[in-house]
Amino acid sequence: MRDVMRVVEVTAFGGPEVLSMARRPRPEAGAVPGKVRVQLKAAGITIADLRIRAGLYVDQMGDLRPPFVLGTDFAGKLLDPAPGEASGLAAGTRVAGFLPWYDLLTGEGTYAEVIWADPAWLAPIPDDVDFTTAASVPLAVITARQGLDQLALPPGATLLVTGASGVVGRFAVQLASAAGLRVLAVAYEGDESELKILGAKECFPRGEADQVVREALRLAPGGVDGVFDGALAGSAVLPAVRNGGVFLSFAPDRIPPSERDIRVEFVRAKPDAARLTDALEKVSNRELVTRVADVMPLEEVAEAHRRAEAGRRPGRIILMI
Structure with a gap:
């Protein structure tokens, strides 16, 4: 048998x-x-x-x-x-x-x-x-890395990361900060200090979507350049994006319709052994935190x-x- x-x-x-x-x-x-x-x-x-x-x-x-x-x-x-x-x-x-x-x-x-x-x-x-x-580590870090590649924001741009307390969001915060982006992180209450250590410029607690949008617009009055939607908030946080900005989700059913010339993207990660090897080495060296x-x-x-x-x-x- x-x-x-x-x-x-x-x-x-x-x-x-x-x-x-x-x-x-x-x-x-x-x-x-x-x-x-x-x-x-x-x-x-x-x-x-x-x-x-x-x-x-x-x-x-x-x-x-x-x-x-x-x-x-x-x-x-x-x-x-x-x-x-x-x-x-x-x-x-x-x-x-x-x-x-x-x-x-x-x-x-x-x-x-x-x-x-x-x-x-x-x-x-x-x-x-x-x-x-x-x-x-694998799916989360590759989703974050390939998602940031798709956002294609230049150094100095402002990125709103929802779900920053989660494993994908945490990697997005760390990798975006390392790439020179100004990161605004939406996180569980109590995670603010750690996420700032990991690279978030500003951090505020998650709440109703309109509260998140108001806080994002307070910190980026013209709207953020991009959103990495780790919380799958979808269209509810699109008002936080400036005209002509970019919005990325990793759930195909949480992609909002485009408006105001905002580029809307969906990322489905593809295996990348080289990048995963690098990420695991960084985890080993405490350069990345999961x-x-x-x-x-x-x-x-x-x-x-x-x-x-x-x-x-x-x-x-x-x-x-």
Whole structure:
């Protein structure tokens, strides 16, 4: 009998109760040309996971329907040597990456003990970075980096980052500040001092959208040059943007209609092993800071989704596998 592994399946679209432990065949060495197996130790829960499970993205999923396995972020150990450009990664190497779930639409995600991975997704984990921390980084830091690339704001421009307490928003604050932008951060109360240390020029607590807009316009009277919408506030914060500015979201259903010549963008991150390797090294050197909100066993995935949706503690919730 073929070996099996534990996975978490979405059995129907709905609330966290639709998540169920299941058994699926364990990947066999060499069965998928060009791919390598990774024995997972940790997987991150993302906003996209919650929205896919709830059925908000059905129209973008082609023919894929439950049961399927969620998950993008991962950290674990290589079971096979990685060929090609990643030839330096031997079996047993600790690696992190993210699986481009939406590009593949196979229904095979990282809520599982073993996954198939393209070597081009993989970055080695520095020795002093644990699996939990590593699993919080990949999708968030690449989303922030590629999102800032799309915003294309020049040094000195003012950027409003909503959801700055979350893991994507925190990376956006740090990377934008390093790029010379004036960052206004909207965050959980109590995070202001830390976010200023991380690079925010001004920081104010989250609240109703009109309050956020008023505060942003007080700090940038002509309107901000751009918005990195980590809180998925959507059109409600568009009035904070100056005429001809730019607005970016990472949820396709939270993109506002353009007005006043504002360029509206959507970012769906693509794996970038070189940038992820650099980011993990910076995390190791304390040059970049991530945030883990909670760590829970795979079997408690439904409760983990409930906590993620409640948003009581900003940051990435990690499933230990």
